[in-house]
Amino acid sequence: MPTGTPSFRTVINRGELVRAAGAHDALGATLAEQAGFQAVWSSSFEISASRCLPDASVLTMTEYLAAAANMQRAISIPVVADVDTGYGNNLNVAHMVREYEAAGITAVAMEDKLYPKVNSFAATSHALLPVDEFVRKIHTAKNAQADDEFYLIARSEALINGESVEEALKRCNAYADAGADAILIHSKSKSENEITEFLGQWDGRMPVVVVPTTYPHWSAHEARKHGVSVVIYANQGLRATIEAVRSTFKTIYAEGTSLSVEDSIAPVSEVFSLQKLDEWLGLEA
Ligand code: SPV
Ligand code: MG
Secondary structure, eight states, X not given: OOTTOOOHHHHHTTOSOEEEEEESSHHHHHHHHHHTOSEEEEOHHHHHHTTTOOTXXXXXXXXHXXXXXXXXXXXXXXXXXXXXXOSSSHHHHHHHHHHHHHTTOOEEEEEOBOSSOOOTTSSSOOOBOOHHHHHHHHHHHHHHOSXXXXXXXXXXXXXXXXXXXXXXXXXXXXXXXXXXXXXXXXXXXXXXXXXXXXXXXXXXXXXXXXXXXXXXXXXXXXXXXXXXXXXXXXXXXXXXXXXXXXXXXXXXXXXXXXXGGGGGSOOHHHHHHHTTHHHHHHHTO
16 A cells, blocks of 8 residues: 555544545546545445446455555555355355455454345345354454454444344444444434434444435434444445446447547546556666
8 A cells, every 4th residue: 555545444544534435446536535525435236347347246355455545555545345255164264354354454344144134235144143153253353453453343234234223233232342443334214314313322432434325315414413433425426437437338329430528528638637657667767
């Protein structure tokens, strides 16, 4: 990672709301950094979608890690890597932690679903691991980390699986007891109500991370007021890209020229700038 890149722990310890944008490659991560985000979410949904594959534990850990590492190499804000279920059982989790740490990733988020998992918004099973088994994965991850700086976010999919807020709280408290550095509570509700109910009963012992994809009206400001520490905009970049590329290609194909889209697409000079071409050419001076 570029020298001077703070760890995620350093960023969250500043005490201000951390906003993270989802990405799947260095270009998306760079655009997130340029927009002012404090962190980049290396999204399993985006990374698998970029291969036109389902977010269903189909790709391997090394593929997710390569994507996260490519992003981290390009930016000076920390990547928070979505590591799904940790890619297997306890020893897979230990291996994951060591590999991500060695690649310069300072934070990962691991979820309490059964491996293999499917994306939280898919109309399919979201069965959870028994609490004690996920607690063991957290212990294993914390035992495996080499550097105190490494940051483990324990993500509960209890609400995604249709469980109560009480069950989500029970799980998140167990994960905090087990040594997780923060908890992520995910919801697929169109309203923020179950999240605010959760936050109202969370005692603030560990930072809370939320992903307001299905309740997009709930602002960063509102989240902060309710005690949230990190807000992740997990996939809006990918969805924007799909729409923009689709409409540009359609127009060029229909009109037989790219003339009418030229003003709405980035100039080549901007691509050079994102590639840091001048800096690279300076290397051979
Ligand atoms: C991701 O971006 O891969 C996530 C968030 O895990 S979600 O897609 O909402 O499950
Ligand atoms: Mg994911």
